[in-house]
Amino acid sequence: MAPSVTTFQHPAVVANFLKTKTIINRVKIFDTNPDILSAFANTGISVAVTVGNGDFPALKDEGAARQWIASKIQPFHPRTKINYILVGTEVLHWGDQNMISSLVPAMWSLYKALLSLGIKDIKVTTAHSLGILFPTKIPSEGRFRPGWDTVVLAPMLRFLRATKTPFMVNPYPYFGYDPNQKNFALFKRNAGVKDPHTGLTYFNQFDSLLDMAHSAMKVLGFPNVSIAVGETGWPTNCDGWEACSVDNAATFNGHLVRHVNAGRGTPLMHNRKFETYIFALFNENQKPGPTSERNWGLFQPDFTPVYDAGIMLGQNGGRTGRGRAARPNPRPGTNITSNRQAVVCTKSCC
Template identity: 35%
Template sequence: MLASILSTKVLFRKPGVKRCNIDSLSWPPDPYYTSGLGVLDLVTLLLYVRPWIVIFAIGIGADCRIGSFVGINIGTDISNLPSAVEIVAILRAHSITHVRLFDADARMLNALSNTGIEVMVSVTNEEVTTIGESPSAAADWINKNVAAYVPTTNITAIAVGSEVLTSLPNASAVIVPAMNYLNKALVASNLNYLVKVSTPHSMGIISRPFPPSTATFNATWNSTIYQILQFLKNTNSFYMLNAYPYYEYVKSNGIFPLEYALFKPLPSVKQIVDPNTLFHYSSMFDALVDAAYNSIAALNFSGIPIVVTETGWPWSAGANEPDATAENAETYNKNLIRRVANDTGPPSQPAIPINTYIYELFNEDKRVGPESGRNWGVLFTNGTAVYDIKLSTSESLDANSSVVFCIARPGADETSLQDGLNWACGPGQANCGPIQQGQPCYMPNTLQNHASYAYNDYYQKMRSSGGTCDFRGTGTTTTVDPILEIHCNMPYNLYQYLFFLFVPKPRLWIMQIYRKSEFEHRGGLFPPPAFGPIGPSSGSPQNLVHLGTVFALFAALILSGPCGTHCSIMVN
């Protein structure tokens, strides 16, 4: 029986996630894979005791998902707002895997349970002052709006207010205390390794974002922003940026061409080049993100990734906003999704992809102000699209690449293959982090597999701009999605969903202990797929203590009672 278990192949497929195998689990554990697979191998000895351990064991590994995500903002200032259940059905119909709520509505959080959709909840601007003045109010908010729903609802982040520094300047004194109190409440609930705290900022806090290399924060807020950045650094969180090329284009009064704001190619005479770095900016979106990165660097911080919490384009407006058209909105959002799906960062941070949330799901017709402010939605409330758009990065990549993959040619000369791999990972700028020793896709350690991974990563990014799959004759294209026999493991959000869908809530303790071990020894994991490969786990005694605790809890759980009836998985 054990032999059959060890030869089982478990294959999952999820929108936005590359195919992954756990094939021919073996004993003893692979000595080269230290980020969780050893735990997986050990647990296989217990699989015949409790089938649900398969689900947890898969989750223990590192992530396989290679690439950023595009999420959606869900506003509710709508006359005919669908029910929460209807909204979630629309999200699932459009393969939307990440959402940002502007509050922590109980109906939405309940409807999102057991869906696997990653949720960013928000503290409203009206709540910021109360929470920033009272640790008990922060604890109550966490207990009511986060702890009560995790783990069945996949809450991964809390946005504290929205553009507080520019919209509520009087609240600047309490924004940092509010973030600290909320994080301390998460720590008290053992949720701080699963849920991150940050606050969205507008571009208005950056003085002169062009050229990006000289961008700095407005000195008026430097003290507060410094404290915010210190908090983000200390908690391994991320900087939330609301970046709207539409507004920057309108404000420029013709200085920047419309094509630049819409991600359209520019003729050489119109290309935007930073005179200090000579970086070429093919889109205003990239320039805005880089302006934020350089502003952060100007305060002597680094290693804080940026997530774009709002961006989009209005599709209707008054006569004074002629560029707010459905055609331009479709062009912007389609090109945005393709841009994010390329899994690269802006010129100054090419290795850090840009996770992004489109503003917004539906038009908010009850909003006051200009007509354009009521027409940012990409869907009507019945779920049909305002214009033709696919809201999945994986669908965008597939469409952009015509479902063609690049792999190493079988039987290719190894010297030439190594040269091709070196070029792809070097001048070709392929993301080769996941195939480094200790990373999720390192095993099996064969030149063929590593080259195929690097070739395809390069090809998918560069094909639209002339990149080929030749590699001096060592590459070849295929229309069959290659499932490389490598230890690429499940993405965190999916294993969290699968594990907790079938397992009682107290078993959250196991994940907390293991996540804490990874967080401390690998530099943090939120969110794993978004910010590139993570270094191998430390082999320190402290790490072994954490893993020993995991096994002790495993033993207790094995004896705790029957698995129940919801423990089957698909195998082939």
């Protein structure tokens, strides 16, 4: 994402808003924009940064990786709490063969470069779309697609296990929306869906998707590598399709925050609290593509909440709201545009 967040607001204004008005304590950006990294210095808000898909293959060379860390990370660390370097974005889904074959070597090179420069508190990972999984609706049947499983994902999971870093996935119940299972997708009360192999019952699709990824990891021999959610969310408008609405987005993200914060885990991963990033921070009224692409945000560019997801601070410093819908109120002339924009992680989610 370049730039990660482009608004009429200066990045420092955005950082201060998040620090003083919300419970958000982590953000993820899709580049290493120096203005954004500077803006988050001394805020206490952690920032995950991303090496672009076109840039990371060169970083499998350890010298190039060291130079990248020295120029992109060292000038800001530790005043800016950089917690992750993500190597590419959904590389197995979008990348060419050179990107795919370079992914794990680049992760190792960046990790070694960090250590060689005395940086031990930044982890290296990458986020995957769930297109890495063979299609199924049964959590215990989760398997990685042949060709990626042993060649790319097993070596990656070995790296993540060795460096105590989570495997990051992007589960979006929205993309599998079935109007007959609306409540299942939105964390609303439903009869549940039973896994015929384990006998476990699922009451939301988010847990089901995470357990599919866990099952696939277990087949490869890595059941104890932790999982983090690199992105999830719900759009508020997509030209009349019933799935997209302010009410649905407020319901999904509001319940998501409470569900993850409860720390109950999933049917296959009990009592786990998943670090979870919500896509996205702002709506973007100049972004190309379908209407939905411009309407994933928690806020309008003028900081007006698109809906109440329970992430604003109350006067007593506590969380307010229960995922209620709020009327969108875009201010004329306030534009935001980017290829992809920031993802936020709240204190509740992490």
